[in-house]
Amino acid sequence: MGAGFEMNVVAKTxxxxxxxxxxxxxxxxxxxxxxxxxxxRQAFEAYERLGLPHRRIEDWKYxxxxxxxxxxxxxxxxxxxxxxxxxxxxxxxxxxxxVRRLVLVDxxxxxxxxxxxxLEKGLSIRPLREVLDAGDGALSAxxxxxxxxxxxxxxxxxMATDGVVIDIADGTVLSQPLQIVHVASGTTPAAMFTRSxxxxxRDVSATLVESYLAAEGVKAYQAYDALVVxxxxxxxxxxxxxxxxxxxxxxxxxxxxxxxxxxxFNTFGMTSGxxxxxxxxxxxxxxxxxxxxxxxxxxxxxxQHADTTLFMDHAxxxxxxxxxxxxxxxxxxxxxxxxxxxxxxxxxxTDAKMMTxxxxxxxxxxxxxxxxxxxxxxxxxxxxGATTGALDESLLFYMRARGLPDKEAQALLIQAFVGEAxxxxxxxxxxxxxxxxxxxxxxxxx
Numbered sequence: 001m002g003a004g005f006e007m008n009v010v011a012k013t014x015x016x017x018x019x020x021x022x023x024x025x026x027x028x029x030x031x032x033x034x035x036x037x038x039x040x041r042q043a044f045e046a047y048e049r050l051g052l053p054h055r056r057i058e059d060w061k062y063x064x065x066x067x068x069x070x071x072x073x074x075x076x077x078x079x080x081x082x083x084x085x086x087x088x089x090x091x092x093x094x095x096x097x098x099v100r101r102l103v104l105v106d107x108x109x110x111x112x113x114x115x116x117x118x119l120e121k122g123l124s125i126r127p128l129r130e131v132l133d134a135g136d137g138a139l140s141a142x143x144x145x146x147x148x149x150x151x152x153x154x155x156x157x158x159m160a161t162d163g164v165v166i167d168i169a170d171g172t173v174l175s176q177p178l179q180i181v182h183v184a185s186g187t188t189p190a191a192m193f194t195r196s197x198x199x200x201x202r203d204v205s206a207t208l209v210e211s212y213l214a215a216e217g218v219k220a221y222q223a224y225d226a227l228v229v230x231x232x233x234x235x236x237x238x239x240x241x242x243x244x245x246x247x248x249x250x251x252x253x254x255x256x257x258x259x260x261x262x263x264x265f266n267t268f269g270m271t272s273g274x275x276x277x278x279x280x281x282x283x284x285x286x287x288x289x290x291x292x293x294x295x296x297x298x299x300x301x302x303x304q305h306a307d308t309t310l311f312m313d314h315a316x317x318x319x320x321x322x323x324x325x326x327x328x329x330x331x332x333x334x335x336x337x338x339x340x341x342x343x344x345x346x347x348x349x350t351d352a353k354m355m356t357x358x359x360x361x362x363x364x365x366x367x368x369x370x371x372x373x374x375x376x377x378x379x380x381x382x383x384x385g386a387t388t389g390a391l392d393e394s395l396l397f398y399m400r401a402r403g404l405p406d407k408e409a410q411a412l413l414i415q416a417f418v419g420e421a422x423x424x425x426x427x428x429x430x431x432x433x434x435x436x437x438x439x440x441x442x443x444x445x446x
Contacts, residue, residue: 019072020048023158026075030161032132039144044158046148053151062336062368063307065152068276069250073222075159076106076190086215087183088113094213094244096433099179106185107161107192113181122172128163128195139165143197143228150280152252156226160195166208170201170232177207177238177427182223184213184249189220197228202260204235207427212273214246221246223274225253233260233287238426239267242437245274247302254280261287268425269296270434271306272441278307285312285319285347292321295421296337297434299441301330301361309338314347323354326418329365330445340372341382348377354384359391359417361410411442 023044030040052069053060079087087105091113095101102125103113109127116125131139143165148154164180180196200206212223223245231237245251251274259265271277283292298306312321327335337356358367371384391413399409418438425431 020044022074026159029075030159031129034135035141036132036144039141040158043144043148043154046154047151047158050149050151050154059309059338062334062338062370063276063278063305065252068305069222072155073189073191075161076186076192076221078108079105079110079185083185084110084113087185090183090185090213090215091181094211096177096179096209096429098429099177099209101179101181102164103181103183104162104164104194105183106190107194109162109164120172120174122169123174124167124169126165128165128197129161131165139197142199142230143195150254152224152278153226153254153280156193156195156224156254159191159193159224160226161193163194163196165196166198168198168200168204168206171203172201173205174207177209177430179209179211182210182212182225183215184218184221184223184246185215186218186221191222191224193224195226195228199230200232200235200237202232202234204232204237206236207238207240207430209430210239210241212243212245212251214249218246220248222250223253225251227253227255229255229257231257231259231263231265234262235260236264237266239265240425240427240430240434241267241269241279242433243269243271243273243277243279244437245277247273248275249273250275251277253278254282256282256284258284258286259290259292262289263287264291266293266424266426267295268421268434269308270299270437271297271308272299272437274304274306276305278309280309282311283313283321285314285316288316288318290319293424294321294323295424296325297418297421297438298327298329298335299418299438300328300333300335301445302333303331304333305336306333307336307338309336310340312339312341312352314341314343314350314352317347318349319347320351321353323356324421324424325356326421327356327358327367328361328414328418329358329367330361332362332364333366335367337368338370338372339384340374341384343373343375343377343380343382345376348379350377350380350382352380352382356386357417358388359414360388361391414438414442
């Protein structure tokens with residue numbers, strides 16, 4: 001992912017040839033002409049050279065998409081009225097009070113389900129398709145700026161049908177969070193490709209929520225999403241990401257974040273849905289005095305596979321980053337955490353720490369934790385740690401002795417275990433959403 005991870009070139013497979021034919025077939029459906037069309041073609045050629053990632057590529061050694069996914073499904077059809085109604089019901093079931101909701105259905109922005117009225121001063125929201133079709137070259141180039149050495153980011157750049165372009169002007173303090181809701185509503189297996197751009201000026205304060213859902217009965221879809229974020233000087237962005245896709249869905253997503261000077265990025269992600277998921281986050285420190293807090297929780301069971309891969313690129317002095325990750329793994333599920341912190345030669349006075357802990361609830365559960373530090377400066381404070389274990393039997397015995405049923409005792413310990421990460425969410429309302437998601441997962445487990 002990003003500049004910090006090496007990719008190997010692999011042979012083009014039969015699946016690649018089929019997908020190549022599919023790309024040719026849908027090119028006319030994809031927004032953007034001229035340079036954007038050229039960028040799409042180049043991105044697809046990059047994907048063709050690389051193919052689906054597999055375990056012989058170091059960054060993907062724990063998430064072999066050739067084995068787990070095997071193929072990329074055909075592009076989802078544009079949603080019709082029935083699909084929009086089904087998606088609206090799903091979005092309503094997970095509605096969050098007090099947010100401005102922006103809804104993407106099967107990869108297409110749906111104004112009728114989105115809250116676009118009475119925008120606050122300094123806030124601009126446009127569908128990506130509209131921006132691309134309008135021929136805004138500079139903005140389109142920024143939205144599609146991605147490292148084509150990563151095959152899944154390249155594929156997203158080639159196939160993205162829509163998304164949201166959000167601009168927040170200097171000095172704007174948003175009074176309500178923005179929520180991008182991705183809903184799968186199709187009745188046949190298909191792939192959705194979305195890409196969004198968030199640009200925050202100087203002295204801005206904003207909150208972004210991303211939610212991934214499925215309409216009732218929707219199965220076996222693939223969601224490919226990319227988010228490009230530019231955070232200006234003296235600006236704070238709080239970001240909450242909730243993955244509750246269908247139990248047999250695939251979610252392969254990425255985010256690329258750049259920070260100006262004295263900026264603050266606080267992000268939290270929770271994955272409780274999808275059969276296979278992978279989230280790739282690259283954060284580039286471009287201005288001095290900035291701070292990043294990256295926190296996450298995997299709640300998985302059955303045969304779920306959830307991968308969180310983070311790359312912190314400290315390129316300037318006097319910046320700080322913190323990574324706190326928790327995984328609760330039941331059944332035969334597999335959790336992956338890869339965290340890499342690079343401190344470049346000019347990044348003196350960097351303060352970077354990373355801690356990941358996994359809680360295994362069954363003998364067949366698996367957690368792979370891979371924290372890494374690469375330090376090329378000498379005046380830094382850096383560290384990392386990783387632990388894996390089971391529930392504390394002495395605490396369980398203590399609770400049982402006082403009359404608590406076994407499942408309830410386990411639930412209390414699990415809630416306490418993930419609580420450290422959840423507590424980093426700045427908004428009380430969004431923190432409650434994460435707690436409610438945890439409770440739903442625990443109730444389903446029981």
